[in-house]
Amino acid sequence: MPKYAIMFKAQLEGIEKLTFGTDFRFNLDCEHPSSGEEYKNLWVTQEEEMEIPGSRGTCHVMVKVGDKRHGTIKIEKFDKEFVYTGDQSGKFVKVCEIECRDLEPKKWVIETSASEFTAYGAEEKTTFDEIEFEDGAWFDYDDEAGCEVSIQELGFQFKRC
Numbered sequence: 001m002p003k004y005a006i007m008f009k010a011q012l013e014g015i016e017k018l019t020f021g022t023d024f025r026f027n028l029d030c031e032h033p034s035s036g037e038e039y040k041n042l043w044v045t046q047e048e049e050m051e052i053p054g055s056r057g058t059c060h061v062m063v064k065v066g067d068k069r070h071g072t073i074k075i076e077k078f079d080k081e082f083v084y085t086g087d088q089s090g091k092f093v094k095v096c097e098i099e100c101r102d103l104e105p106k107k108w109v110i111e112t113s114a115s116e117f118t119a120y121g122a123e124e125k126t127t128f129d130e131i132e133f134e135d136g137a138w139f140d141y142d143d144e145a146g147c148e149v150s151i152q153e154l155g156f157q158f159k160r161c
Contacts, residue, residue, distance in 0.1 A: 001099045003161040007092040014142055014149035016120045018084045023047055024116050029107040032065050039063050046075050071102035097161055108156040121145050
């Protein structure tokens with residue numbers, strides 16, 4: 001089964017770290033590798049696990065591909081809170097790995113999962129909960145530090161493992 005690492009990057013200004021927990025819901029756009037058929041807005045979370053018909057395995061999302069087949073995605077190696085630090089700003093960092101059967105990930109729609117992000121200002125004195133990205137960016141003001149803060153240039157990529 002093909003495995004992919006989900007990679008994330010952002011440009012942090014005035015933010016010490018950006019986090020989300022293992023209950024995070026990924027909104028992925030995928031396609032069937034043979035037919036090219038697209039499957040948009042597949043919500044993948046470790047909180048929802050199901051058995052795969054005709055198999056002893058489990059997955060976190062399943063869609064029907066073709067007449068009798070199922071495309072599946074299973075999240076792997078995502079057992080602790082994801083932390084993206086100011087030192088990593090602008091660099092791709094692995095979030096987790098996913099195992100895909102009859103589906104190939106094409107896009108991580110980060111903005112729609114935004115309320116699950118938490119950011120921490122300078123020296124982690126200020127916490128910004130339920131961050132909502134607009135046009136791939138978020139701006140605010142850190143009263144404790146007395147400066148503007150932002151998260152911009154959100155990016156993702158899938159790396160085959």
